[in-house]
Amino acid sequence: MFSLKHNRAALAHHWFLTMSGGEKVCEAICEILDNPDLYSILADPKSLSPTLKKSVLNTSFIQKLPGVQKYYRYYAVLFPFAVESFDLSSYELVISSDSSVVKGIKTQPETCHICFCHSPMRYAWNAFHEYTRNFGTIKKSLTSVVMSYLSAYDYVASARVDFFAAPSETSRKRIRKYYRRESTVIHPPCDVDRFYASADMEDYYLFVGRLVDYKRADLAVRAFSQSGKRLLVVGTGPELNALKCMASRNVEFLGWVDDSELARIYSRCKALIFPGEEDFGIVPVEAQAAGRPVIAYGKGGALETVISEKTGMFFHEKSVESLNLAVREFEKNEDQFDPNKIMENANRFSKQNFLATFEKFICKCLEDHRSELT
Numbered sequence: 001m002f003s004l005k006h007n008r009a010a011l012a013h014h015w016f017l018t019m020s021g022g023e024k025v026c027e028a029i030c031e032i033l034d035n036p037d038l039y040s041i042l043a044d045p046k047s048l049s050p051t052l053k054k055s056v057l058n059t060s061f062i063q064k065l066p067g068v069q070k071y072y073r074y075y076a077v078l079f080p081f082a083v084e085s086f087d088l089s090s091y092e093l094v095i096s097s098d099s100s101v102v103k104g105i106k107t108q109p110e111t112c113h114i115c116f117c118h119s120p121m122r123y124a125w126n127a128f129h130e131y132t133r134n135f136g137t138i139k140k141s142l143t144s145v146v147m148s149y150l151s152a153y154d155y156v157a158s159a160r161v162d163f164f165a166a167p168s169e170t171s172r173k174r175i176r177k178y179y180r181r182e183s184t185v186i187h188p189p190c191d192v193d194r195f196y197a198s199a200d201m202e203d204y205y206l207f208v209g210r211l212v213d214y215k216r217a218d219l220a221v222r223a224f225s226q227s228g229k230r231l232l233v234v235g236t237g238p239e240l241n242a243l244k245c246m247a248s249r250n251v252e253f254l255g256w257v258d259d260s261e262l263a264r265i266y267s268r269c270k271a272l273i274f275p276g277e278e279d280f281g282i283v284p285v286e287a288q289a290a291g292r293p294v295i296a297y298g299k300g301g302a303l304e305t306v307i308s309e310k311t312g313m314f315f316h317e318k319s320v321e322s323l324n325l326a327v328r329e330f331e332k333n334e335d336q337f338d339p340n341k342i343m344e345n346a347n348r349f350s351k352q353n354f355l356a357t358f359e360k361f362i363c364k365c366l367e368d369h370r371s372e373l374t
Contacts, residue, residue: 097115099121168280195289312337
């Protein structure tokens with residue numbers, strides 16, 4: 001097996017603004033590569049975990065533009081120029097962690113470029129209509145022009161990658177369709193050891209995630225406002241005020257909570273509600289690590305992490321009626337879900353498994369790349 005110890009390495013990620021699933025992948029990669037230099041279109045240094053803070057962080061010119069921390073998506077047309085401004089000529093190994101255009105970084109022929117592609121850019125490819133469903137005609141038309149430009153660039157950028165990894169079969173299929181490239185599925189890491197099962201169940205369901213359009217928190221809020229069942233919403237984001245306006249009193253918004261409080265909330269819920277379509281989705285794995293079942297929309301990564309009738313249930317239409325029907329069916333069969341078996345399923349996605357699998361993948365890619373050069 002090829003050694004990583006003597007390689008000068010860099011890790012490029014689209015942006016560091018929170019510590020969500022993509023950033024947790026970067027954190028794990030930093031452990032494998034022993035603190036590589038970080039490159040990002042923009043970042044909020046305060047959001048970085050202690051592990052990421054050990055690395056040198058380099059950001060693009062977009063970091064200095066006005067209002068960028070809040071309105072960075074309005075600068076999307078500049079992202080390709082920002083990505084290509086990075087000088088990565090001195091590195092032997094470059095890994096891009098990407099769901100935007102950061103895979104378009106330019107590297108030397110001798111450099112091995114591996115992309116952990118969370119998904120081809122969602123808002124430019126498969127989820128354009130989902131992102132723009134509440135846009136007016138003019139805004140949607142302008143957005144369409146920008147997204148056409150970005151999707152064309154993204155396709156070109158994919159050719160700059162030597163090897164692709166994908167977090168799920170869903171992403172692997174998208175990479176093949178949109179980039180015409182093959183990829184290796186390596187499930188992202190979940191720190192399953194920080195979650196635990198509780199014997200003290202409480203009468204509430206749970207939504208966890210950033211409050212943005214494609215997560216479909218609105219579907220959960222509308223469904224539970226109609227049913228009257230208690231729903232706790234953990235997370236912040238631009239949709240918060242709109243969600244509060246549509247919510248009835250049985251829906252409670254907790255905002256951001258720390259890791260220990262989140263583990264406690266997971267452990268006592270009746271079930272997690274997961275109404276969006278994700279490339280992988282770390283939240284259902286976290287809920288299962290706490291021994292709690294998941295009621296998920298039956299597409300995307302949830303199909304790979306949730307076992308129907310054993311660790312959760314699926315609903316198959318993005319509608320209030322379909323979600324509420326699934327909740328009623330769950331309550332009829334709630335006793336069949338064994339917390340120990342649910343936790344066992346979550347262990348498949350442990351951080352230890354990711355570290356071992358991804359390190360082997362990097363070494364194999366380096367060996368193959370160097371053999372191609374000789």
